[in-house]
Every structure is written in structure tokens, then in C-alpha cells.
Amino acid sequence: MLRVEHLRKVYESATGTVEAIGDVSFTMAEGELVCVVGPSGCGKTTLLKCIAGLLRPTSGLIEMDGQPVTGPTPSMALVFQEYGRSLFPWLTVRGNVELPLRHKKLPRSQRARMVDDALVAVGLADAAKSHPWQLSGGMQQRVAIARAIAYEPEVLIMDEPFAAVDAQTRADLEDLVRDLHRTRGVSILFVTHDIDESVYLGERVLVLSTSPTSVRESVAVDLPADRDQIATRALPRFTELRTHVYGQIQRAKQHAGVPSAVP
Amino acid sequence: MSAPPRVRPAARLRRVVANVLFAVGLPALVLLAWEVLAKAPEDAVGVEKFYPGPFTVGAAFVDNWTGRAFAEDVLPSVYRLAIGIAASIVIGIAVGTVIGLARWLRESTEPVLEFFRAVPPPALIPIVMLLLGINDEMKIAVIVSGAVWPILLNTIEGVRGTDAVMTETADAFRITWWQRLWFLVLPAASPRIMTGVRQGLSVALILMVISEMFASSSGLGYRIVYFQRNYLIAESWSGIVLLGLMGVMLAVLFGFVERRVLRWYHGMREVERG
Amino acid sequence: MTSPSDPRWRSLRKVVLGIAGLLAFLVVWQLVPTLGLVDREYLPYVTDVGARLAREVVDLAFWRRLGLTLQAWAIGLAFASAAAVVLGTAIGLVPFLRRATHTTVEFLRPIPSVAIVPVAVIIQGINIEAALIIIVYASFWQMFVQVLYGVADIDVVARDTARGFGLTRWERLAMVVFPTALPYIMTGLRLAASVALILAITAEMVIGNTGLGTLIMQSRSTPGDAAGLYAFVVVAGALGVIINLVFRFIERRALHWHQSVRGEEVL
Numbered sequence: 001m002l003r004v005e006h007l008r009k010v011y012e013s014a015t016g017t018v019e020a021i022g023d024v025s026f027t028m029a030e031g032e033l034v035c036v037v038g039p040s041g042c043g044k045t046t047l048l049k050c051i052a053g054l055l056r057p058t059s060g061l062i063e064m065d066g067q068p069v070t071g072p073t074p075s076m077a078l079v080f081q082e083y084g085r086s087l088f089p090w091l092t093v094r095g096n097v098e099l100p101l102r103h104k105k106l107p108r109s110q111r112a113r114m115v116d117d118a119l120v121a122v123g124l125a126d127a128a129k130s131h132p133w134q135l136s137g138g139m140q141q142r143v144a145i146a147r148a149i150a151y152e153p154e155v156l157i158m159d160e161p162f163a164a165v166d167a168q169t170r171a172d173l174e175d176l177v178r179d180l181h182r183t184r185g186v187s188i189l190f191v192t193h194d195i196d197e198s199v200y201l202g203e204r205v206l207v208l209s210t211s212p213t214s215v216r217e218s219v220a221v222d223l224p225a226d227r228d229q230i231a232t233r234a235l236p237r238f239t240e241l242r243t244h245v246y247g248q249i250q251r252a253k254q255h256a257g258v259p260s261a262v263p
Numbered sequence: 264m265s266a267p268p269r270v271r272p273a274a275r276l277r278r279v280v281a282n283v284l285f286a287v288g289l290p291a292l293v294l295l296a297w298e299v300l301a302k303a304p305e306d307a308v309g310v311e312k313f314y315p316g317p318f319t320v321g322a323a324f325v326d327n328w329t330g331r332a333f334a335e336d337v338l339p340s341v342y343r344l345a346i347g348i349a350a351s352i353v354i355g356i357a358v359g360t361v362i363g364l365a366r367w368l369r370e371s372t373e374p375v376l377e378f379f380r381a382v383p384p385p386a387l388i389p390i391v392m393l394l395l396g397i398n399d400e401m402k403i404a405v406i407v408s409g410a411v412w413p414i415l416l417n418t419i420e421g422v423r424g425t426d427a428v429m430t431e432t433a434d435a436f437r438i439t440w441w442q443r444l445w446f447l448v449l450p451a452a453s454p455r456i457m458t459g460v461r462q463g464l465s466v467a468l469i470l471m472v473i474s475e476m477f478a479s480s481s482g483l484g485y486r487i488v489y490f491q492r493n494y495l496i497a498e499s500w501s502g503i504v505l506l507g508l509m510g511v512m513l514a515v516l517f518g519f520v521e522r523r524v525l526r527w528y529h530g531m532r533e534v535e536r537g
Numbered sequence: 538m539t540s541p542s543d544p545r546w547r548s549l550r551k552v553v554l555g556i557a558g559l560l561a562f563l564v565v566w567q568l569v570p571t572l573g574l575v576d577r578e579y580l581p582y583v584t585d586v587g588a589r590l591a592r593e594v595v596d597l598a599f600w601r602r603l604g605l606t607l608q609a610w611a612i613g614l615a616f617a618s619a620a621a622v623v624l625g626t627a628i629g630l631v632p633f634l635r636r637a638t639h640t641t642v643e644f645l646r647p648i649p650s651v652a653i654v655p656v657a658v659i660i661q662g663i664n665i666e667a668a669l670i671i672i673v674y675a676s677f678w679q680m681f682v683q684v685l686y687g688v689a690d691i692d693v694v695a696r697d698t699a700r701g702f703g704l705t706r707w708e709r710l711a712m713v714v715f716p717t718a719l720p721y722i723m724t725g726l727r728l729a730a731s732v733a734l735i736l737a738i739t740a741e742m743v744i745g746n747t748g749l750g751t752l753i754m755q756s757r758s759t760p761g762d763a764a765g766l767y768a769f770v771v772v773a774g775a776l777g778v779i780i781n782l783v784f785r786f787i788e789r790r791a792l793h794w795h796q797s798v799r800g801e802e803v804l
Binding site for chain 2: 550551554555556557558559561562575579580636637638639640641643644645646647648649650651652653654655656658659660731734735738739742743750753754756757763766767769770773774777778781
Binding site: 052054072073074076077078080082085086088089090091099100102103131133134147151 | 426428429431432434435436437438439442446447450451453527528530531534535
């Protein structure tokens with residue numbers, strides 16, 4: 001479904017050229033939940049923005065359902081890390097979720113139903129009339145997620161969405177993501193710096209190297225599909241996987257990454 | 264979280280009384296002292312002539328600004344003020360949005376706009392009179408020629424400073440250009456625009472008065488010049504009172520509108536602070 | 538070729554575009570009467586206005602009048618600022634006074650200075666004193682409001698510490714109140730300076746004391762002297778720009794000093 005081949009992104013900055021992404025290649029099948037981890041500063045956000053069509057890559061190919069990605073498409077929806085700045089404070093929760101649907105030329109009743117549906121799915125049915133700044137951080141991020149799934153994309157792209165949220169709320173939100181993945185069958189590309197989170201959530205974990213960024217390894221997460229914060233994290237296999245990913249990242253930080261496995 | 268403490272009725276009454284006293288205390292004292300010290304116009308000598316007591320001024324106020332004069336002078340002025348303000352807001356926001364959205368436009372118009380903003384608004388009046396002649400349109404144009412600048416320039420500032428993450432969100436969800444303007448750019452700029460409108464209101468009031476001081480046969484400005492030329496001191500003071508009232512009413516009206524339009528903004532700031 | 542995001546290229550581009558915009562404006566101005574869109578009597582050629590300006594700039598009488606305007610501006614500004622700083626500090630520091638004067642301030646503040654003109658003229662006649670009354674009245678409020686903000690912004694901890702150390706009231710004023718209020722005072726000065734200029738010229742136009750404003754009114758009533766009218770309005774605008782730039786510079790300098798001093802104290 002989603003294909004990235006030899007993606008390269010180079011920036012001009014005041015201090016010289018920065019190679020944010022060196023050579024990233026991977027594919028993603030329909031209905032997968034893929035997590036992306038890497039050392040800080042390895043261009044995870046840049047990678048997401050290129051895939052979502054917000055940035056033009058310097059070279060390489062990004063293809064969605066066989067079509068090259070040249071700009072934002074209706075098949076992808078983005079959830080940003082800074083929920084506070086991504087939700088519009090002058091709109092209500094309902095208004096925020098509804099906004100991207102307005103240009104889809106749907107009858108109003110259907111639009112309203114989709115919005116209600118999404119709000120119920122993230123557990124915010126009661127908050128529809130509130131404004132985002134009246135809600136807690138975790139709830140605001142739920143609004144952003146509701147907005148993304150109401151859009152009915154094929155891929156949900158999430159950029160470290162839970163980094164700015166406390167641990168307790170993060171656990172709830174992680175379970176919400178898995179829930180949505182299973183009930184709605186939407187593919188999810190999830191970027192995080194939290195290794196435990198990536199193993200807990202993902203069916204596959206892509207480990208990135210440091211600059212020039214590439215995919216060091218694609219780790220298959222063979223944990224059971226039914227996951228629980230306490231039980232799953234206590235499994236020995238969980239610890240094995242997270243140690244492995246952690247080790248890869250440590251090695252990546254020590255020297256330039258050499259791709260060891262290709263998906 | 265504990266329940267708020269119950270305020271005893273006596274304490275609450277004390278607070279209300281205190282608030283009222285603070286509100287009217289000083290003005291009442293001043294007016295009282297003034298009335299006591301002032302002499303009736305017939306008995307006033309020299310400097311005393313210039314400061315008629317509040318009752319005298321009040322009588323002049325009623326004589327001059329109520330009844331027929333209200334319809335002949337006050338209403339037309341207020342009407343022109345309203346149209347001038349409305350036109351300034353529409354032009355200021357429309358042009359400001361266009362300029363604010365295009366960086367090359369912003370940078371190329373900046374010197375000229377800053378110059379026009381720096382010209383003392385009353386100095387433009389003779390030019391507007393020259394170009395438009397002496398009529399109602401001229402008076403409205405005069406108001407616009409001064410009030411539009413703070414609105415225009417503040418709109419430009421507000422529009423260009425749209426949050427980058429919000430813009431990116433609009434990009435990612437492919438929100439149409441028109442919807443972006445209505446749901447993102449303008450609401451995000453509205454606090455800044457409101458600041459400009461507030462400044463524009465004071466300029467508009469001043470220009471309304473001055474535009475009627477030159478070559479006009481009706482209106483507040485005309486009446487004020489008339490009083491001055493005929494040494495009508497009590498009437499002149501009443502003019503000050505009237506314009507003060509108008510200024511206060513404009514401020515109050517603006518306050519209402521601002522609180523409604525920027526309800527989300529005030530709510531957000533309160534949450535941030537608390 | 539340097540990249541477009543290079544800051545040097547960016548500021549150069551800004552200057553170039555600004556000049557281009559200004560030139561375009563002047564060209565359009567010149568074209569309008571040339572093409573007959575507006576009669577030359579009402580919108581003179583840019584070149585005519587420029588020539589008139591050049592003539593005035595070498596005329597001593599022009600500078601004398603300009604000097605009178607600036608004199609009224611300066612005196613009015615000085616009075617207004619001094620009064621506003623004193624009253625603003627006194628009222629701002631005493632909560633009782635602040636509450637008691639609140640409604641009075643909120644009623645007096647929106648009164649446009651022009652409303653006071655007839656009273657001022659009847660009492661003082663047609664001279665600079667009448668003009669000063671309305672200049673001071675308008676500029677005072679600009680500064681006063683800023684001083685109130687400044688005094689309200691005082692760090693409570695700093696104030697209590699000073700009091701705890703037994704500093705006299707004057708010492709507290711100098712070491713706690715003044716530094717906190719300084720940036721606000723500078724902002725107020727800039728705003729008051731701009732308002733004072735507007736009122737100085739307004740007074741000359743409406744009251745008739747000699748100055749740039751009277752030059753403007755004279756040109757207006759002289760038939761065929763449209764170039765003169767435009768020229769004097771340009772001068773008024775130039776004055777406004779210069780005063781704005783100068784006071785913005787002063788304000789930035791004072792704030793810069795202020796911040797670096799505070800920075801040291803934090804260390």
C-alpha cells in the first residue's frame with residue numbers, strides 16, 4: 001500500500017547543508033501498525049512530513065496505492081505532537097473534528113454522523129461543545145485523533161503524539177490507538193522516541209539510524225494481538241524485543257548506521 | 264477541592280456599597296465642590312466666568328443637545344461616524360488580509376503604509392476636502408482616512424503571524440483556500456485586528472469632530488466651533504461632556520463586541536494563567 | 538548563489554522591495570494627473586510637490602514655523618510626561634487611590650482633546666497656551682496608562698524583600714519601582730510623543746496658533762496652491778516618521794539596558 005524507496009531529504013540552513021534523511025526504504029501493507037523509533041535528531045519528523053506530502057523529498061520515491069505522493073492526499077491523516085497548536089482554539093471540539101470534512105462534499109447529516117462516530121470512538125462524546133483549551137492534554141490529543149479518523153484515511157500518521165502527555169494518560173491513549181486499529185482496520189504509522197511504546201504498540205518496529213538516516217532494521221513484533229499494559233509488558237518476549245531495539249539504537253548512536261535487514 | 268466559602272450577606276452588602284462608593288465617590292465630590300465654588304453666570308467675574316457650575320453646564324447640555332438639536336446635529340454626526348467606522352473596518356481587514364498573506368506585497372507596501380500611518384490624521388483633512396469637495400462623502404472619507412490605518416496595519420501583523428503548526432494542519436487535511444481564510448487565518452488574527460479596531464475608534468471620533476469644524480453647517484464639530492466663536496462658555500463645557508459620553512459609549516460598545524468575538528481568546532488566556 | 542533563506546539576502550530583498558514599492562507609488566501618483574484621471578488642481582504632480590518642498594526647505598520662515606510646532610510639541614510632551622509619571626506612580630502604588638479614581642479616569646480618558654478646544658480658546662485666546670492645554674491633555678493619558686501598567690507589574694517578592702530590608706520609601710521607589718516601570722514609561726513616551734505631534738498640528742489647524750498646521754490651512758485657502766498643501770502634509774508625515782523612529786530607538790535602548798541589568802541581577 002505505502003512504498004518508500006531510497007528517500008533522501010537535504011536541507012539548506014544558515015549553517016550549511018543538513019542531510020536530514022539519507023536513504024530510507026520500507027513498505028507498509030494495508031492494515032499494519034508500524035512504529036518508527038530512532039535516536040533523537042534522526043529526522044523522524046522530517047520523514048513523516050515527506051510521506052504525508054508536506055515536504056518535497058530531495059530524491060527518492062514515495063508511493064501510496066501505486067500513485068506517487070506529491071502533496072497531502074485524502075488517504076493520509078496526520079496527528080501532530082503539539083496538539084495545543086494543532087487544534088483551533090476558536091472552534092469547539094465538534095468544530096475541529098468537522099473542519100477537514102467540510103470540503104469533502106458530504107450531506108450535512110452524514111458529516112454530523114461521522115463526527116459523532118469519531119468522538120464516541122475516542123471517548124469524547126460529552127465534550128463536543130467544549131473548546132480544546134478547556135480540556136486536559138490527553139483529551140486534546142483524543143480530539144486530534146478523532147479529527148484524523150473522521151477523515152477516514154487509509155493511513156493514520158502519528159508524530160510522537162504522546163510525548164507531551166503524562167504517563168498515566170499515555171497508557172490510556174496507547175490502548176486507544178490499538179483499539180482503533182483493531183476495530184476500524186486503519187493502517188497506522190506511529191513515530192515515537194519511547195522504545196517501550198513502540199514495541200507495545202507495533203506489529204513491526206522500524207529502527208532508524210543517526211544522520212544520514214536510514215532504516216537500520218525492521219523488527220517484527222510477534223507479541224499476541226491482544227495486548228494489555230500490565231500483562232504484555234511483563235512478558236519475557238517483550239523484554240527481549242525492547243532490549244534488542246534499545247541495543248540497535250545505542251549502536252546507531254555510536255557509529256553511522258549500516259542497514260542490516262530490509263523488510 | 265473544597266466548596267467556596269459562604270459569604271455572609273452582611274459582608275457581601277459591605278462589598279457592594281464599597282464598590283459603589285469607589286465608583287461615584289470622587290466624581291460626586293468633584294462635582295459638589297465645583298458647584299459650591301462656582302458662581303452663577305450673572306455674578307461671575309473675570310476668571311470665574313470660565314468655570315460655570317455643573318448645574319449651569321447641565322442646563323446648557325439639555326438646551327443644546329436634546330430635542331431638535333439632537334436630530335439635527337447629533338444624529339447626523341453619529342450616522343457619519345458609524346458609516347466611517349464600518350467602512351474603515353471592511354477596507355482595513357480586506358486590504359490588510361490580502362497584503363498580509365503575500366510576503367512580497369507586505370515588504371513592498373511597508374514604507375508607503377508606514378508613512379501614511381505616521382501622518383497626523385487631521386493633516387489629511389484638507390487634502391480629502393480638496394479631492395472630494397464639501398459633502399457627507401467627504402466627512403466619511405475623512406474618518407476612513409484616519410481610522411483605516413491602525414486596522415489595516417494590525418490586520419497585516421495578525422494575518423502574517425498565523426501559527427506554523429496550524430497552517431501545517433490545514434495543509435495536511437487539504438483544507439480549501441477559502442475555508443482556510445474563514446476558519447484559520449482570520450480567527451487567528453482576530454485579537455490583533457481587534458486591537459487595531461480599538462485604536463481606529465478613537466481616531467474616528469476625533470476626525471468626525473474635526474471634519475465638521477471646517478466648512479460644515481451642521482454636526483457636533485460645527486456646533487463646537489460656533490460656541491467657541493460666540494464665547495458661549497457653558498455650552499462649550501457641555502460639548503465636552505457630550506463628547507465624553509460618546510467616547511465612553513463607544514468604548515463600552517466596543518467592549519461588548521470584543522468580549523463576544525474574542526470569547527475563545529479570553530478563555531484560553533485565563534486557562535493559561537490559572 | 539546564496540540560498541533564499543540566508544538572512545542577509547532576506548533583508549536585502551526587503552529593502553529592495555520596499556524601495557520598489559515606494560517608487561511605484563510615486564510613479565502612480567505622477568501618472569494620475571498626467572493621464573487626466575484627476576485634475577491637476579486637486580492632485581498636483583509629484584514633481585510639483587517636490588519642487589515646492591525644495592523651495593520651502595531653503596525658506597527661513599518655513600523653519601521658524603516648523604520650530605514653533607516642535608516647540609509646542611516638546612513643551613506639551615514634557616509637561617504631560619512629568620505629570621503622568623508622578624500621578625501614575627502615586628495612584629498606581631496606593632490601591633485605595635487606584636480604586637477611587639478608576640471611574641473618573643475611564644470617563645476622562647476617552648474624551649477627544651478636540652472637544653476641549655473651545656474652552657481652551659475662550660479661556661486662553663488664540664495662542665500657544667491654548668494649544669498646550671489640548672496637547673498635554675491627550676498625551677497625558679497615553680503615558681498615564683502605561684505608568685499604571687508598569688507600577689502594577691512590580692514583582693511582589695522584590696517589593697517585599699525591599700521592605701523587609703528596611704529601605705526607605707524613596708529607596709524603594711528608586712530600586713524597585715523605577716526599574717520595573719522604566720520599559721513601560723519608555724513605551725508611554727513613544728505613544729505620547731506621537732499623540733503630542735498630532736495634537737500640536739491639530740491645534741494649529743483648529744485654533745490657529747502659528748506653526749506647520751497654519752501653513753497647511755493657508756495653502757488650503759489659497760487657490761491654486763495644491764502643491765503647497767501636499768508639500769506641507771508630506772512634511773507633517775515626515776515629522777511623524779522621524780519622531781516615531783527616534784522614540785522607538787530610545788525605547789529599544791532603554792529596554793535593552795533594562796533587560797541586561799535584570800539579567801545580571803538574576804545571576
